[in-house]
Amino acid sequence: QLLASLDVGLTPAAGRVWAQCHSHAFDVSVWEIWGPLLHGGRLVVIPDSVTRSPAEFHDVLVAEHVNVLTQTPSAAAMLSPQGLDSVTLVLGGELCPAQVVDRWAPGRVVINGYGPTETTMCVALSPPLAAGSGAPPIGSPVAGAALLVLDAALQPVPIGVVGELYVAGAGVAVGYIGRAG
Helix, strand or coil, rough: CCCHHHCCCCCCCCCCCEEEECCCCHHHHHHHHHHHHCCCCCECCCCCCHHCHHHHHHHHHHCCCCCEEEEHHHHHHHHHCCCCCCCCCEECCCCHHHHHHHCCCCEEEEEEEEECCCHHCCEECCCCCCCCCCCHHHHCCHHHHHHEEEECCCEEECCCCCCCCCCCCCCHHHHCCCCCC
16 A cells, blocks of 8 residues: 555656665665665665764765655754755654744655554655645545544544544554454
């Protein structure tokens, strides 16, 4: 399901240069590795030692002409967007502050992704975000997924009522052990 959603905001995918900069233990690495390999792109594997230095990391991104970068919002906040004008930035893994979008969105595509680990990276992707638009939304479900806001009895709540966000679809396990819901 994750790999089927790769084209959102990233077209044309052929010829794209993707940075693979996350640990293989982090589900984002699946997106980073298979995205370019399945769509005719180039994969730039960035050593962990380089990703620990925002200045060195930035220099490699610019030198390798990376134009698809996936980062947590806190990591993106540490990087300079200068020289990365053709980058499509996919944010995920944590709450995204509006300031990160305000800094990166002018002149480039910035997408916010949402998803618990159980969905392997993201189950929702925002449309391209604009600077000055406030807190970014988590987006809409990717193909084959659904988001439901339910109450304690697992019934849908009316719009505007607080509830718990549930994820459904082909890319999600049936449930949790010991939880009937």
